[in-house]
Amino acid sequence: MKGLSPLFPISLMVISLLSMAAISMPSSALENYLTVDDVTMSLIRGDALVEMNYTLSSFAYLYVLALGCNNIEPELASVFKSFGDAKVMRADPYSAAFIIRDAGRNTRGYYLFDSKPLGSRISRLKVVYPGGISKTFFNVTSTPNVFCEA
DSSP states (O other), X not given: OTTTTXXXXXXXXXXXXXXXXXXXXXXXXXXXXXXXXXXXXXXXXXXXXXXXXXXXXXXXXXXXXXXXXXXXXXXXXXXXXXXXXXXXXXXOSSEEEEEETTOSEEETTEEEEOOOEEEEEEEEEEEEOTTSOEEEEEEEEEOOOEEEEO
16 A cells, blocks of 8 residues: 555646646637547437437546546537537447437427537438438538428
């Protein structure tokens, strides 16, 4: 145990520095430390279940390992800010899952999901319809207009 005692103050300093740097990081820095690799949006009635895979910069990865994902959840949700009601269900250093309530509107027996801008460029967006059929879109900055039966 005597050999480990000098490590405690050093690790405490590293965590403190990481916290201060993350707090001072502007919200527009999303693309500087997080790259969205792919998104799968499953349509469930008028809601959307979104699964996002991403890559964190080395600094952000260490920050998340040290302090958890709670501090990056607002940045993750900002990708879907135009939907208004995107709630983070879970997040880890590689992926996150969201539920977007009332993403589509029910009109004459169909749920219509209007195109909405995304807060980041998405390399691959896969939309999964209720019957299991999917359609993939590449290099997108907004969701496509899609519909499905109610």
